[in-house]
Amino acid sequence: MRNSLCDSLVKLHKTHDFVFLTGDLGFMALEKLRDAMGGRFINAGVAEQNMISVAAGISYTGLQTWAYSIAPFIYARPFEQIRNDVCMHNLDVKLIGNGGGYGYGAMGATHHALEDYGILLTLQNMHVFIPAFAEDVPIIISRMAGLHRPAYLRLGKCEKPKGFELPEYDGWRKLVQGNNVVILTVGPGAGPVMGAILGIMPETRPELWVLTELPLNDTLPTDFLESIERCKHLIVVEEHVLQGSVGQMIAHRLLTAGIKLDRFDHAYAKGYPSGYYGSQAFHRRECGLDATTILRCITRG
Amino acid sequence: MQYKEIVKKAKLRLLRLHYEKKIGHIGGNLSALDAMLFLYHRVLKENDIFLLSKGHSAGALYITLWSAGKLSDTDLEGFHQDGSILAGHPVGGWMPEIPFSTGSLGHGLSLAAGIAMGKKMKNEQGRVFCLLSDGEWEEGSTWEALIFIAHNRLDNLTFLIDANGLQGFGNTTDIASLEPLAKKIRPFGIDVLEISGHNSSEMDSAFKSASEAPKLIILRTVKGHGVSFMEGRMEWHYLPMSEEQYIQAVKEVSQA
Numbered sequence: 001m002r003n004s005l006c007d008s009l010v011k012l013h014k015t016h017d018f019v020f021l022t023g024d025l026g027f028m029a030l031e032k033l034r035d036a037m038g039g040r041f042i043n044a045g046v047a048e049q050n051m052i053s054v055a056a057g058i059s060y061t062g063l064q065t066w067a068y069s070i071a072p073f074i075y076a077r078p079f080e081q082i083r084n085d086v087c088m089h090n091l092d093v094k095l096i097g098n099g100g101g102y103g104y105g106a107m108g109a110t111h112h113a114l115e116d117y118g119i120l121l122t123l124q125n126m127h128v129f130i131p132a133f134a135e136d137v138p139i140i141i142s143r144m145a146g147l148h149r150p151a152y153l154r155l156g157k158c159e160k161p162k163g164f165e166l167p168e169y170d171g172w173r174k175l176v177q178g179n180n181v182v183i184l185t186v187g188p189g190a191g192p193v194m195g196a197i198l199g200i201m202p203e204t205r206p207e208l209w210v211l212t213e214l215p216l217n218d219t220l221p222t223d224f225l226e227s228i229e230r231c232k233h234l235i236v237v238e239e240h241v242l243q244g245s246v247g248q249m250i251a252h253r254l255l256t257a258g259i260k261l262d263r264f265d266h267a268y269a270k271g272y273p274s275g276y277y278g279s280q281a282f283h284r285r286e287c288g289l290d291a292t293t294i295l296r297c298i299t300r301g
Numbered sequence: 302m303q304y305k306e307i308v309k310k311a312k313l314r315l316l317r318l319h320y321e322k323k324i325g326h327i328g329g330n331l332s333a334l335d336a337m338l339f340l341y342h343r344v345l346k347e348n349d350i351f352l353l354s355k356g357h358s359a360g361a362l363y364i365t366l367w368s369a370g371k372l373s374d375t376d377l378e379g380f381h382q383d384g385s386i387l388a389g390h391p392v393g394g395w396m397p398e399i400p401f402s403t404g405s406l407g408h409g410l411s412l413a414a415g416i417a418m419g420k421k422m423k424n425e426q427g428r429v430f431c432l433l434s435d436g437e438w439e440e441g442s443t444w445e446a447l448i449f450i451a452h453n454r455l456d457n458l459t460f461l462i463d464a465n466g467l468q469g470f471g472n473t474t475d476i477a478s479l480e481p482l483a484k485k486i487r488p489f490g491i492d493v494l495e496i497s498g499h500n501s502s503e504m505d506s507a508f509k510s511a512s513e514a515p516k517l518i519i520l521r522t523v524k525g526h527g528v529s530f531m532e533g534r535m536e537w538h539y540l541p542m543s544e545e546q547y548i549q550a551v552k553e554v555s556q557a
Contacts, residue, residue, distance in 0.1 A: 019422065040422070045452075050411045050445035057415015060400055061423060080405060081442075085412060088402050089394050 001155050001188075002029040002098060004137035009066070010036045011138070016145055019058050023048050023069035025098070030068070048073050052081035052093070059091040064145065070104065071097030071113030071154065075120055082150075087123040092148045095120075100130065100154035100187065101239025101269060102283035109277065113154070114269045118244015120152050121215050127151040128214040130187030132173075134158040136212060139169045156239075157280070159191025161198060171213030172221045178207035181298050182228050185210050186238035186246050189289065193237060196291035206298055207231065216249050225259065232262040235297055239289060242268050265297050304501065307368060308338055312527060312554045314377075315364040320547040322381045324389065328537030330361040332465040332498065332522035333432060337365040339504045340430060348427025350416055352400055354409020355434035355463060356390035357538075362399070363387055371398055407440025409433060410460060414450050417458040431460045436468030439477045450515045451489040459508070459516045463498060465524040467535050483519055491517050498522035527554050 009020065010033050020037055021044045022030065034041045044051035048069060055065040067074060074097045075082065086093045097113055104111035117128045127147060129140045137155075144151045160166070167173055175194055183206050185193055190210035197205055207227055228234050236247040247266035254261065270287045277283075284290045288297075302310075315334060319327045333355065340351055353362045363380060366372040372387075379385030386395050390404025401412050413431035420427060437443055450458060462482065466473055474480060483493045492512040496503040498520025507518045524538070525531025528550040542550060 019419075042418075042453075044449060045445075047442075047445035047448065049407070049442040050414070050449050053408055053411030053442070053446070054415035054418065054449060056401070057412040057417075058419040058422070060412075060416055061419025061425070063419050063422060081408065081411075084402060084405055085408055 001131060001134050001137055001158050004134040005096070005141070005155060006030055006033050008138040008141040009033050012141060012145055013037055013040070016064070018064040018066060018145070019055075021051050021055055021065065021067045023051050023067070023073055025069050048077045049081050052078040052095075053085045055093045056081070056085035056089065056091050059086075059093050060089075064092045064094070064148070066094040066096060068096040068098070070111055071099050071116055072111065075113070075116050075152065079119070082120070083123055086150050087125050090125040090149050093150055094144050095150075095152045096155065097152065098155045100156045101189075102280040103156050105279040105283070106277060109272060114239070114241045114271065115244060116154055116240070117152065117214055118240060121244065123150075125149050128154065130154045130156070130212050130214070132185070132187050132190045132210045132212055133160045133166060135166055136169055140212070154187060156188035159188055159195070161191065161195040164194065164198070171211065172224055173210050173212070174207065174223065174227070175210055176205065176208040178205040179203060180231055181206040181233045181235060182224075182231050183208050183235045183237060183294065184246070184250065186236075186240065187212055189237050189239055192284075192291045193294055196295055206235075211246060214246070214249075216253060218253075219257070220250070220253050228261060229259065234261055234263070235265040235267065235294065237267045237289060237294055239269050239284070241271070242266070267294055267297070304342060307342060308335065309554065309557070311338055311364050311368045313551060314367065315360055316542070316547065316550050316554065318360055318364060318377055318380055320542045323541045324381050325537070325539040325541050326357050326360065326389075327542065328467070328524040328531055328534070329355065329434065329463070329465065330358045331526045331528065331531065332524045333358040333463045334361040334364065335499045335501075335522075335526070336432060336461060336463065336504065336520050337361055338368060339501060339508075341365050341369045343505065344508050345430070346427070348425065349430065350400060350427065351398070351430045351432075352403070352409050352413045352416070353391060353432050354403055354413070355406065355432060355437060356402075356404030358432075358463070359387070359389060359391045359404075362391060366398055371396070406434065406437040407442040410443050410446035411449070413458060413460065414446050414453075414455055417450075417455040418453060420457055421455070427457070429458045431458070433460060433462050434468070435462055435464040435466065435473050435479075435482070438462070438479050438482065447486065447489055447491070451491055454490075455515050456513055459518065461518045461520055463522050464519050465522045467524045467533070467538065469538060471535065486517055491515050493517045493519065495519040495521065499526055527557055529553060
């Protein structure tokens with residue numbers, strides 16, 4: 001998705017005045033953007049706290065500002081700067097975190113982002129975008145540019161099955177029509193699940209949805225509510241810890257609205273249960289976030 | 302009104318404000334007030350922006366804005382009260398003179414750098430001024446800001462340090478020895494001047510001195526300046542004044 005990000009920002013730069021800051025990252029990914037933006041592209045160095053406050057200061061002068069780094073370095077290290085300098089003032093600052101969830105795999109725990117959107121959504125005025133597929137990125141970049149308030153982009157890896165025709169982009173999308181069970185995935189987690197369920201016969205195939213924008217509205221989309229009321233079994237799948245998760249948000253909305261299900265399952269990031277490290281796929285298996293475990297959840301009585 | 306009278310009136314109003322509201326932080330307010338008054342009455346021009354990084358001197362900022370006609374006595378009545386815009390640390394966004402909420406140390410210099418950079422990008426007139434505390438230089442983010450300011454040659458930025466030598470729980474020299482600050486900061490590519498933060502003619506020269514680099518003015522100040530029993534004493538970072546102390550403080554400032 002980084003290539004799609006770069007291309008989208010290069011295109012945006014042609015029609016939209018903004019400033020781009022990077023915390024010394026973007027090798028083999030952002031060179032085109034750097035060359036296109038000239039003086040509007042700043043390498044702020046390995047100093048994320050300063051970068052976020054500088055972004056807030058630039059935004060104060062009326063220039064939209066985007067700040068980029070590996071996901072944990074953009075939301076965890078400078079959290080107070082995001083809170084005090086950006087969100088409290090509702091400034092037009094966009095944060096881009098590359099490698100959401102276990103995206104950086106075997107690079108180790110310091111590079112994983114397991115609590116990013118949960119923690120950021122505790123802040124006033126914050127919006128979160130989690131593209132599921134590379135095709136979502138240009139639309140999301142355009143939406144973020146038009147949203148003159150704080151926003152966080154969680155970038156992952158596009159895992160769309162080959163040949164699959166995506167429905168038109170929306171923050172909530174039904175990707176696969178199905179019966180009996182509704183699976184709600186968050187961002188790129190949709191790809192592997194989609195790959196696994198497309199081979200299931202239509203009459204027993206689960207219905208698959210993907211959520212790419214947060215926070216949730218007070219009311220969930222009517223189509224989604226109709227699906228879960230019909231199936232009575234919801235599975236939420238996300239590469240994020242339980243606290244601050246979409247699963248918790250959905251459960252809150254359903255309880256508030258008095259909607260009863262027969263069954264609610266939640267697959268989420270559990271950290272490092274075995275104490276071992278590996279690829280994103282390894283960590284997904286460890287946490288039951290892989291497609292095989294999720295499909296087992298469907299058949300479990 | 303003579304400038305000297307403006308300063309005296311502002312100091313008396315600051316003492317009254319803190320006494321009436323029974324709040325502390327008066328020591329660091331008295332060390333910073335002279336510089337803020339000088340900025341607002343003698344230095345700042347249209348399009349200039351001032352940012353108070355040491356937000357615990359909010360009282361001195363509010364009094365300075367009152368002295369410059371930007372806040373009224375009615376506004377000051379709300380200081381530290383329910384339903385007020387004048388919190389114990391400045392809350393940004395409701396008046397252009399307070400661009401950001403400050404109070405957590407280590408943010409202001411980066412914010413000022415961002416504003417200075419934005420102004421340069423937009424070819425906007427005006428300088429950016431930022432006042433920091435000396436204890437604030439223990440925050441790593443302040444040094445991150447310094448590196449950024451120097452590297453990007455933000456020559457439309459002047460930052461000041463209220464070097465009163467006292468911080469939350471002791472002397473700065475006993476807690477984290479950063480002196481001599483001038484000698485350490487100058488090699489980054491910053492023009493550094495060191496003056497008394499209570500002397501108008503020294504401030505006048507320092508602000509007027511030509512510079513093609515970002516400028517730092519280290520203000521050697523006294524915590525609790527002008528009130529004998531407060532000067533150089535750490536407890537005035539926290540304590541409210543008793544009636545007796547208030548009467549004594551007013552007497553000393555009036556007779557100065």
